[in-house]
Amino acid sequence: MRRVAARYIAGETLPEALDRLADLARRGHPGIIDVLGEGISDEREARAVATNYTEAASAVASRRLDCYVSVKPTHVGLNISEDLAFELYARIAKHCQGLGLFLRVEMEDHPTTDGTLRVFERLRREHANVGIVLQSRLFRTIDDIDRLARGPLDVRMVKGIYLEPAAIAHTDPIRIREAYVQCVQKLVGRGAKLSLATHDEHLAESCIGILKAAGRATDSYEFQVLLGVREELWARWSAEGHRVRVYVPYGPDWRAYSLRRMKKNPQIVGHVMRKMFSFR
């Protein structure tokens, strides 16, 4: 499990994550830093997580890395209370603002969607350096785009990694992709800043078509990719003039993250087992 995780995770400590970010920067890729963890049910722990994030942000700024901070709502206490999550996000946002850094509110599984959007809307009123993640898998997302308050909006568009019930979400990969394109179309229409977080080159082509048709310059959007996933695509997109930002998770709490990644691509497990036991 740990060997599989090593592909997706920068390490257990902040210095390891910073080294990986510096390495990616040398290869022309800006980064996103994520402290692994989620589902915190103890307030003191949630407060300690927020401190980890402010320390990570300070370290990123002092190394002058082009990198922003990405935080899961239940890692800063959304399951305890929305007010706590708001307070801790606001603390991180303020700290990042002082350092000239951006903060992304991530999206988890559907029971947390309403709370996350409410926290994000509150944050957005007070902090200009905050963006959200939206998942095309959920039926609701296309309408959520209309429900978000007017004004500057920064969205990372994803398919959604959590397997959701068919009553509320697309389950067919083709429908998830179509919904992604529809969401991008709508977000471009309302002038949102966009991060296309995907490793699906066909989806990427459709999105680039929409952005080009809307006259969007290549510096008005970016691709975002996960550490360890489809590096050949990063190189291709970079060569075509697109910015490719890499998500760099780190921390001792790597098990849940790695399990989700392995479920997404079970072939990885076989690949690692073959290597470990020298199977051909």
Ligand SMILES: Cc1cc2nc3c(=O)[nH]c(=O)nc-3n(C[C@H](O)[C@H](O)[C@H](O)COP(=O)(O)OP(=O)(O)OC[C@H]3O[C@@H](n4cnc5c(N)ncnc54)[C@H](O)[C@@H]3O)c2cc1C
């Ligand atoms: C920067 C970033 C941030 C994200 N943040 C969130 C978030 O906040 N909330 C959320 O729900 N989801 C998030 N995701 C995950 C996202 O929702 C998808 O689950 C994930 O990106 C896979 O979908 P895909 O668009 O790459 O398409 P897919 O069709 O799943 O994959 C396209 C191709 O990439 C390969 N691939 C995809 N994932 C892997 C992998 N792990 N290992 C090896 N190959 C792989 C596939 O085999 C396929 O060939 C994020 C993704 C990225 C890149």
